[in-house]
Amino acid sequence: MNPHTPLKIALIQMACGADTGANLAAALTRVEDAARRGARVVCLPELFRSPYFCQREDPALFELAEPVPGPSTDALSRVAGRHNVVILVPVFERRAAGIYHNSLAVLDGDGKMAGLYRKMHVPDDPAYYEKFYFTPGDTGFQAIQTRAGNIGALICWDQWYPEAARLTALQGAEMLFYPTAIGWHPSEKSRDGATQRRAWQIMHHSHAIANGVFVAAVNRVGHEPSAGGEGLEFWGSSFICDPFGEVLAEASVDKEETVFADVDLGRVEEVRRHWPFLRDRRVDAYGGITRRFLDGGDRGAC
Amino acid sequence: MNPHTPLKIALIQMACGADTGANLAAALTRVEDAARRGARVVCLPELFRSPYFCQREDPALFELAEPVPGPSTDALSRVAGRHNVVILVPVFERRAAGIYHNSLAVLDGDGKMAGLYRKMHVPDDPAYYEKFYFTPGDTGFQAIQTRAGNIGALICWDQWYPEAARLTALQGAEMLFYPTAIGWHPSEKSRDGATQRRAWQIMHHSHAIANGVFVAAVNRVGHEPSAGGEGLEFWGSSFICDPFGEVLAEASVDKEETVFADVDLGRVEEVRRHWPFLRDRRVDAYGGITRRFLDGGDRGAC
Numbered sequence: 001m002n003p004h005t006p007l008k009i010a011l012i013q014m015a016c017g018a019d020t021g022a023n024l025a026a027a028l029t030r031v032e033d034a035a036r037r038g039a040r041v042v043c044l045p046e047l048f049r050s051p052y053f054c055q056r057e058d059p060a061l062f063e064l065a066e067p068v069p070g071p072s073t074d075a076l077s078r079v080a081g082r083h084n085v086v087i088l089v090p091v092f093e094r095r096a097a098g099i100y101h102n103s104l105a106v107l108d109g110d111g112k113m114a115g116l117y118r119k120m121h122v123p124d125d126p127a128y129y130e131k132f133y134f135t136p137g138d139t140g141f142q143a144i145q146t147r148a149g150n151i152g153a154l155i156c157w158d159q160w161y162p163e164a165a166r167l168t169a170l171q172g173a174e175m176l177f178y179p180t181a182i183g184w185h186p187s188e189k190s191r192d193g194a195t196q197r198r199a200w201q202i203m204h205h206s207h208a209i210a211n212g213v214f215v216a217a218v219n220r221v222g223h224e225p226s227a228g229g230e231g232l233e234f235w236g237s238s239f240i241c242d243p244f245g246e247v248l249a250e251a252s253v254d255k256e257e258t259v260f261a262d263v264d265l266g267r268v269e270e271v272r273r274h275w276p277f278l279r280d281r282r283v284d285a286y287g288g289i290t291r292r293f294l295d296g297g298d299r300g301a302c
Numbered sequence: 303m304n305p306h307t308p309l310k311i312a313l314i315q316m317a318c319g320a321d322t323g324a325n326l327a328a329a330l331t332r333v334e335d336a337a338r339r340g341a342r343v344v345c346l347p348e349l350f351r352s353p354y355f356c357q358r359e360d361p362a363l364f365e366l367a368e369p370v371p372g373p374s375t376d377a378l379s380r381v382a383g384r385h386n387v388v389i390l391v392p393v394f395e396r397r398a399a400g401i402y403h404n405s406l407a408v409l410d411g412d413g414k415m416a417g418l419y420r421k422m423h424v425p426d427d428p429a430y431y432e433k434f435y436f437t438p439g440d441t442g443f444q445a446i447q448t449r450a451g452n453i454g455a456l457i458c459w460d461q462w463y464p465e466a467a468r469l470t471a472l473q474g475a476e477m478l479f480y481p482t483a484i485g486w487h488p489s490e491k492s493r494d495g496a497t498q499r500r501a502w503q504i505m506h507h508s509h510a511i512a513n514g515v516f517v518a519a520v521n522r523v524g525h526e527p528s529a530g531g532e533g534l535e536f537w538g539s540s541f542i543c544d545p546f547g548e549v550l551a552e553a554s555v556d557k558e559e560t561v562f563a564d565v566d567l568g569r570v571e572e573v574r575r576h577w578p579f580l581r582d583r584r585v586d587a588y589g590g591i592t593r594r595f596l597d598g599g600d601r602g603a604c
Contacts (some may be wrong), residue, residue, distance in 0.1 A: 014351060025437075039440075101571040104324070114496070120584050120587060121582050122582065123425075123581075123582065125578075136584070141587070141590075158392075160511070160577070160579045161582075161583065161584075162465075162468065162508070162512055163437075163463030163464075163468075163583070163584070163588050163591060166464065166465075166591060167587075167588070167590050170593065170595055170596040172597070195548060198548075199511045199546055199547050202504055202508050202511060202547050203511055203512065204508045206464070206505055206507075206508030206512075206600050209462070209501045209505055210462060210463070210464055210505065216373060244497050244501055246500075247499050275462070276427075277463070278595075280423050280424065280425065280459070280500070281423075281465070281594070282422050282423060282438070282461065282463075282518055283592050283594055284463070284592075285469075286465050286469070286591050286592045287592055288443075288469050288472060288591055289468060289469065289588050289591045290585050290586075290588045290591070291472065292445060294469070294473045294474075294584070295474070
């Protein structure tokens with residue numbers, strides 16, 4: 001593909017209800033609609049088939065998991081092949097009895113699976129009890145070549161880790177996608193809500209700038225209650241930014257919508273020629289990154 | 303020190319003229335004034351003793367270099383000891399014949415040198431011909447314990463590298479300081495100026511968020527001409543932000559001024575307890591960071 005041909009990207013910001021079949025049906029309809037409107041890459045939000053079940057720890061909820069390939073990827077593969085569209089499909093993956101992952105399947109435009117990423121950074125925060133459900137990924141970081149460009153597959157909590165963005169970009173990814181389920185604790189929203197959302201935006205923009213890539217985050221919307229708790233209000237705000245960190249398109253905080261943007265993948269090389277950050281990395285001095293903490297005093301001296 | 307005692311930080315945003323003696327005299331006056339007003343840590347801008355000479359490549363300009371310790375650090379050490387103030391002193395360092403560095407000396411409150419950092423990431427861009435002058439640093443990244451907290455010493459171009467911030471924070475730095483000389487090519491300012499400055503701010507804010515530390519950038523101001531060129535307009539905007547990336551104080555784009563902020567170093571632990579990013583780093587999968595590019599396909603699988 002000519003790198004200067006605009007590539008239409010679509011981000012499906014949606015609410016996810018208790019009926020997993022209805023969530024899949026809604027996703028299929030919206031992905032198909034986006035493809036008909038010219039999208040070549042479409043991304044769904046993290047764990048879109050169900051409410052964000054990690055608000056509590058309940059072994060019964062492992063029933064929500066499915067294999068990959070499995071029902072969700074099969075259904076979306078048919079759409080991918082029919083419309084020649086690349087689809088990023090988050091799945092609560094059952095890999096084996098006792099091994100479940102928060103995963104992201106990348107389906108190519110021929111309907112085949114181009115790659116699979118399993119969330120590497122798994123959070124555990126009040127109402128985000130993911131360490132109970134998800135075995136940490138062992139795929140490493142994944143830049144996946146597709147008919148519509150080289151796609152970096154990442155998921156939510158990965159957004160806080162510059163290492164994840166870097167390792168994905170260093171494999172050749174031109175666009176990083178972060179399907180996401182992030183929101184406010186309602187009681188914190190008035191005091192800290194704006195700061196929290198801004199920090200989340202900044203991290204994504206910084207990955208774009210540091211690596212000279214496009215970055216997209218795709219979040220869900222809506223308040224999801226929890227038994228005995230205040231629930232979570234997912235803040236939407238799905239967006240895509242260019243390699244300078246400039247936002248090209250952004251969704252509301254509270255409405256289901258599909259965000260479209262035309263991206264020129266030629267910008268990746270153009271921006272990196274003007275801001276040649278990759279040229280000057282001190283790879284001789286970065287060894288300490290693989291350590292938990294440098295209380296031993298390793299300064300990467302060289 | 304009680305971590306909840308506010309610590310006053312001062313950032314000296316200044317213009318740097320052709321008279322190196324006058325630049326030092328101005329710096330001494332302003333650092334002393336900041337100390338009298340209660341500052342416990344004061345930071346000067348990158349290469350403050352001279353105009354930004356890297357706009358051209360001229361062997362005669364190595365005459366601007368001086369040893370460390372040397373005239374600049376000696377003069378500022380006296381101020382540090384007299385006022386019990388930590389001072390960050392950028393120096394064009396002559397280390398040996400043919401080995402010059404873009405360095406940052408950290409002087410402790412007793413006037414002694416607490417540590418020395420030599421710029422690890424050295425740029426080379428039109429009008430920023432630093433690779434001609436500066437040998438890449440071999441100090442590694444430096445978190446320097448002082449009477450006023452653990453200080454991360456970094457310089458300008460390092461700001462674009464999440465690895466630098468991370469490796470400094472992992473040594474225990476509570477505050478990252480980036481003395482800087484960054485500005486606009488006047489002919490680009492109207493089209494790209496806002497985007498460039500915003501990208502620079504975002505990177506700093508992201509280091510604060512990703513690492514749960516305070517971050518300060520200290521820039522010069524003013525237009526500095528170049529023979530045969532349009533010169534550079536340094537954009538000031540010196541600022542300090544908290545571990546959520548929220549700006550506490552920020553200077554103008556064009557005026558000499560001293561920016562003060564009271565920081566509570568206890569916020570570092572408090573923020574990291576709420577946003578426990580350091581806990582979940584996948585150190586088992588970060589080995590590829592020490593590679594130039596992962597065209598060999600290393601995905602950090604584990």
